[in-house]
Amino acid sequence: MKKSVSLTLCSVLVILALFLSSCGGAIPAGEKPQDTAAALTAVQTGTQGVEIQIIQNQPPALIYDDNELIAMVEVHNKGNDDIEIPDCYIQVTGFDKSIISGSFTNSIPCAANMGVLEGKNVYNTLGATNVIQFTSPNVNLPTDVFEYNPVLNFLTCYRYTTTANPQVCIDPLFYQITSEQKACIPHDVGMGGGQGAPVGVSYVGVDMIGDKAIFEINVVNNGGGRVLDYGANIQNCGGASLEYKDLDVVEFEVSLNDGSPLNCKPLNHKVRLTNNQGKIVCTSNNIGNSNAYETILQVKFDYSYIDSYTQPLKIVASPLGQ
Template identity: 35%
Template structure:
């Protein structure tokens, strides 16, 4: 009888422990039951847009005239702007010897940028190839450097907090913030970055010097920014007037317009850098306050990846 009592008590304790464990486990799930998991480490940083990588052996380092030559490329969006469309051009070879198709090839679908739900960005594959390689019998081999270039539209968004002081000469009143001479903004997950902003408060209003730079990577260490309206001319028909041209929009607070130079909301990079000068009128608010300065940069961009392939002619020397 005593044994049955002990057994019953042990059983009751076990059931209670199991119930508490299940409740705790359910509580852990209930916190995020209506939302997908997110990455706590996500931040809108980075200096890349579209990044391309040839898959292993596609193309191989060495190929032959009697075998097809295929190209398979991984395409990732490493930035924070969704790319709605893009074109990929393969060059660096004689198309009469290696007739690659399709060339150019469009982006199969829009490529999402990095987000807190997708911190790695969008991903897709593109494929092209040549079924017949037509080398003359007198030519023992052919070693072209295949250059794949992506042309696409992109945007940069920066929203640093700035201190607006309507009365900078007032040294008596307490102020909620102090105007910083230089605000470092880092990178924003795009190949053209707002690097820093200089701020100055005057009795006439606020002055901003916005420093931007092309920081993206490409074949020669940097990609190329250009006028987004010239996307159809990329990569081979871009003119000097198209190159390094960036459209911009700057607003303060709740989309309050800011007067900027150069005029027409357009600036040209020189040595991959440029400065936008802006002024906002004196605020009607009497005391200093913090508000976001919103900077949007709009441009076309191109960057490339290359791979050399040796094609051996199996018909070499034949008459």
């Protein structure tokens, strides 16, 4: 009898535990809508993309030439765009390849051994991290050379996408109805703080001219690196493969959520940045004669990005080899 009661009690407890677990976690980013809203804000803002940090003492500041040279690089995707294997590489330059060899002479994908280096999202507002290792089995100082002092230049080259969704007011009857009758009045939209990527929209100017809505989109490089064309050779961006046509170019797509067609300039849907800024002008024709309303201007940028981090290194001849 006691055994039967114990089994019944255990069964009740198991069922209760399953019920409680099924009720929890309705909103993964937080128990309250405010928590989810805060997480979304963290994901959709910011001006960083892929950042790297050289792990302390890897490489050391000083090594003997008969030692193995190892550099450990922490790669952190601090933006909100996921990166796959072909989309990001780390390359080391600044050294003589006859002295330092091994994987130091190769470009290594940022997502190596991971497949995807995820950007920040509501489940992880910091983004994913990976560790990349460069190894030279030995260092070959030439005969009678006792010291070599290269500055290792760690280049990060990656493709990235920025999405921005400013809310804009369109008023087809801008000059015909009093402001008291309007649900909204067209005005410029400030977008400081970035959109979770190094390239973003800083503001959108909104003007109504007759039956046309004109949007002036200011593009800005908020990061510390340089923008490259989306099709640039990012696997060897430290080599001689980059040309002037590859520099400071951002591809763009702009559309209105309500389906109104847009004509944008530059016509080739590529804007070149000057002093890290550029401008896109889009016009919506024949927007009808409805009352003023608010809609979403959907902006997408595709580009490549290059950034660099330097690490001095001193190699001395081993006394055992003298």
